[in-house]
Amino acid sequence: MPKLTVLGVGGCGCNTINQLSHANLPPSVELVSVNTDAQAMAATSSHARIQIGPQTTRGLGAGAKPDVGCAAAIESAQELSQQMQHADIVFLTAGLGGGTGTGALPQVARLAQELSKPVIAVVTMPFSFEGQHRKANAETGLQALLESANAVIVLPNDKLAEVLGTKVTLLNAFKESNKILQDVLFGLATTISQAGLINIDLNDFISVISRQGRAAMGVSNLKADDDLVSAVKRAMQHPLLDNIQLNQAQAAIVSVVAKDTIELSQYNQIGATVHEQLPKDALVIIGLTINPDLESELEIMVIATGIGFAQPEIQDPIPAVNDNYINVHNFIKRPALHVPEPLQTKYDVDNLQIPTYLRQQKPPTH
Ligand SMILES: Nc1nc2c(ncn2[C@@H]2O[C@H](COP(=O)(O)OP(=O)(O)OP(=O)(O)O)[C@@H](O)[C@H]2O)c(=O)[nH]1
Ligand SMILES: [Mg+2]
Structure with missing residues (x-):
């Protein structure tokens, strides 16, 4: 793993x-x-x-x-x-x-x-x-x-x-x-630890994140009756991130977790929406994991990389299904997660969320 x-x-x-x-x-x-x-x-x-x-x-x-x-x-x-x-x-x-x-x-x-x-x-x-x-x-x-x-x-x-x-x-x-x-x-x-039936593997992931530069990442959930395109855009444009130009990204990894009722057209639409936001020749790797017990309809995670640096030649071959942005299409069940023992702490967690510089009540240096 x-x-x-x-x-x-x-x-x-x-x-x-x-x-x-x-x-x-x-x-x-x-x-x-x-x-x-x-x-x-x-x-x-x-x-x-x-x-x-x-x-x-x-x-x-x-x-x-x-x-x-x-x-x-x-x-x-x-x-x-x-x-x-x-x-x-x-x-x-x-x-x-x-x-x-x-x-x-x-x-x-x-x-x-x-x-x-x-x-x-x-x-x-x-x-x-x-x-x-x-x-x-x-x-x-x-x-x-x-x-x-x-x-x-x-x-x-x-x-x-x-x-x-x-x-x-x-x-x-x-x-x-x-x-x-x-x-x-x-x-x-969870995406890269699918033992045996790996959809997005570590090398896919490394080829996306080794693009030097700014990056964006986000997750969004699709509830019943939600609009799929907006959910994908939500994952790609997290409002708390710095304003970044996705149309300059060199690569992206998209991980979709869905119930077994996901339709091919929905899956294609996710790919098409991601692709629309990025340059034509960007490397986009999309994986799909089926989890019938998912609470929402779909979970989408996107990481887009290589923003703000000169674009080098992209060598990675993208094995196509019928679109050049789909390279993985394995329907697999997500294995049950092992929940680790809670870590030991003897301190008040909420207090720890206060940054040290506030906790110690030192005025910031100007
Ligand atoms: N979002 C967020 N920002 C924080 C948090 N704690 C601190 N900050 C920000 O991080 C900056 C750096 O603060 P610290 O992390 O406390 O500083 P430090 O790196 O420990 O540096 P020194 O205490 O000077 O050695 C602050 O100026 C805040 O803007 C946090 O929990 N969440
Ligand atoms: Mg400190």
């Missing part, structure tokens, strides 16, 4: 890991919290923890200085590499704008790249109210990350207020942004 290792770096990254640890992800997903801040990290529930830069920071955080976060990751490079060496795919997540996540994440991505692991990073950009200084740090961190991760998914925190309304509590808004990662991890882990 392909192993997905998720490293959450810094306060925000560790919050996301903590939330994921309560989400019953498949056992092939390993959660790792990484922080310079020993106290915040000890409060995170995960399979493994790496306190980076014990010499550089003495366990006290990076004080909103990305250089310190960067030095901490370099100090702990060996442990970080060891943690990632058995992964088939590395997911990284952090909030950009502080010291640890912003400085360490590009270094962690570089280490993963040195191990030849495909790397997807999901990062948040700071709220406007956090000030110019944090914003500038976040922009610099993002540029560094784009050079070392394959696919980078950006969630601007300002969109949380725009989409969820100003009345939403900060905690719920953060939970919502962390849920995007949760949904996609869940979808991916």
Whole structure:
């Protein structure tokens, strides 16, 4: 079963890991919290923890200085590499704008790249109210990350207020942004772990995510009487994602889980809708899994990659059924998921959703 290792770096990254640890992800997903801040990290529930830069920071955080976060990751490079060496795919997540996540994440991505692991990073950009200084740090961190991760998914925190309304509590808004990662991890882990009858296999997946650049991902459910085309578009244009140009994407992976009543015309329509949003020559891989017990009519997960970089020659042959976007058409039943034992935590989960910089009531640096 392909192993997905998720490293959450810094306060925000560790919050996301903590939330994921309560989400019953498949056992092939390993959660790792990484922080310079020993106290915040000890409060995170995960399979493994790496306190980076014990010499550089003495366990006290990076004080909103990305250089310190960067030095901490370099100090702990060996442990970080060891943690990632058995992964088939590395997911990284952090909030950009502080010291640890912003400085360490590009270094962690570089280490993963040195191990030849495909790397997807999901990062948040700071709220406007956090000030110019944090914003500038976040922009610099993002540029560094784009050079070392394959696919980078950006969630601007300002969109949380725009989409969820100003009345939403900060905690719920953060939970919502962390849920995007949760949904996609869940979808991916189940899609690529179909032992024996694999529909989208690890190599398909790697060929899509190794397109360097910005990426988009999303999940949507189709209820009875819902419009199929809108559901596909919902999965492709998640409102919390940064505005990205899907018409510049080089590749996409689409995983459809449906009841056994799905019609061929519906399946074709999903493919056609995805294809319409992307350039004509984009590589699109679509898989279908049948699960008669699905709660909704259909579940669609999309990851589109390679956005914003010059388009290289796409070599991958696409075996066609009768359309050039369908390459897999296996009707298989999704195996029952093994639900892992809940992870141990002795701390109040809700409190942990509060970013360290708020919990410690330090004003953001301007
Ligand atoms: N969406 C979301 N954003 C968060 C969360 N926690 C923090 N943030 C954002 O992430 C940015 C970085 O904050 P932290 O992750 O606490 O910073 P850090 O990487 O630990 O850096 P230092 O504490 O300076 O070492 C903040 O400026 C916020 O914009 C969270 O749980 N969800
Ligand atoms: Mg911190």
